[in-house]
Amino acid sequence: MSDLRPRRPTIVDVAAAAGVSKSLVSLALRGDPGVGAATRERIRASAEALGYRSNALARALVQGRTGQLGVVVTDLTNPYHADVALGVEEAATRHGLGALIAHGRRDPDRLATHLEAMLSLNVDGLVVVSSRVEPEVLVTCARQVPVVVVGRPEELPAGVDAVANHDAAGARRAVAHLAELGHREIGFVTTSRRPAARARHEGYADALVELDLGAERTWTVDGPEQVGVALAELLAAGCTAVLANNDLTAVALLDHAHDAGLELPGGLSVVGYDDTRLATTVRPRLTSLDQGGAALGAAAVELLGERDAGRREDRHVVLEPTLRARASTGPPSPRG
Structure with a gap:
């Protein structure tokens, strides 16, 4: 049985179609300035007509780079x-x-x-x-x-x-923003124990001291599904605002707050972190730290x-x- 797979055109085929050497085709296709404009165009047209594509793997083996x-x-x-x-x-x-x-x-x-x-x-x-x-x-x-x-x-x-x-500077900006709005009891909810979340918590805690606000109130939960528990506890503690470790956690807070019938943002102000597309698609639109x-x-x-x-x-x-x-x-x- 014959092999019915189409044969992929090679640089040799392009050279034959253009009436030039294989090495000249190679120079032209990689943009060498020594190839004349008319010859380059003839080679390009021949390659296009044949459906030739340069072999990136072979080129990488020669040049030591893949791009x-x-x-x-x-x-x-x-x-x-x-x-x-x-x-x-x-x-x-x-x-x-x-x-x-x-x-x-x-x-x-x-x-x-x-x-x-x-x-x-x-x-x-x-x-x-x-x-x-x-x-x-x-x-x-x-x-x-x-x-x-x-x-x-x-x-x-x-x-x-x-x-x-x-991260710490972003958290301090969030707390300062909430303080300017009149909040004094501000909580922090995180679903992460990684270094970035720890730095954001540090910035939050430092800002409370610097601005002479209420005591630190932090909740660390294992995922968005547990945010509802943290929300109930922070409200019971008298918090009127909360900073979340990221937008995903903040959106979960908004969701649970809505289900609880809270007025937003009067009953609770929420700040996220990351300023992802979520921030502008949820309602109310989410205040967030844009880390670019x-x-x-x-x-x-x-x-x-x-x-x-x-x-x-x-x-x-x-x-x-x-x-x-x-x-x-x-x-x-x-x-x-």
Whole structure:
């Protein structure tokens, strides 16, 4: 039986169709300035007519580069992580690069497996949008390609760059905003015990002291499904406002508050963190700290470029968040 699979056109076929040598086709297709305009156009037209596409893998073997960045994300279902990944992809495109994206599902082993797979594909650099990758895994990767972590891991080993948001400063801005509206009893609800959430809690607690507000009231729960319990307790404690560790937690608070018949924001003001698309789609629209997910991703690509250009010292870039005030915060309603 004959092989019915179509034969993929090769560079030899393009050379024959254009009446030039194989080496001249190679020079023309990679944009070498030594090829005349008329010849280049003839080669391009022949390649297009034949349906020829250059073999990226073969080119990578020759040049030692693939023009691809690997992006491994903790949780693509979290809009913030998706925003960072999109920022990496857009910045990579501006630099003439592609981006391969993998979803770690909050599992350190799965994240490590994806990173190993990216390295096997000879990516030119890695962006790790996660604080859950073990330090030894990051070190192994950094010995082969530039690596940037977006976020706050428990430990960042030498040889790895990082981009993060100033979490404590963002939390202080949130508390100051609520204080300006007249709130004095402000709670903090978190569904995470990771370094970023801890830094946000620290900023919250510091701001209460700096502004001479009420006592610290913090609830740490294991997920959005437990936020209703925290809401009942913070209301019983007299809180009129709450800062959540991220937008997902804040939206869960709004949802439970609505079910409880609370007036929003008079009965409870809610501030989120990340300023994801959720913030402008829920009602009331969510006040949130914008840590610039796309900007974090773009900064990571810039750091990869610096490493590739020869920088040897580590860089840890911290971006300042911006408060986006919306309808979920307002003055507290008088209590009778």
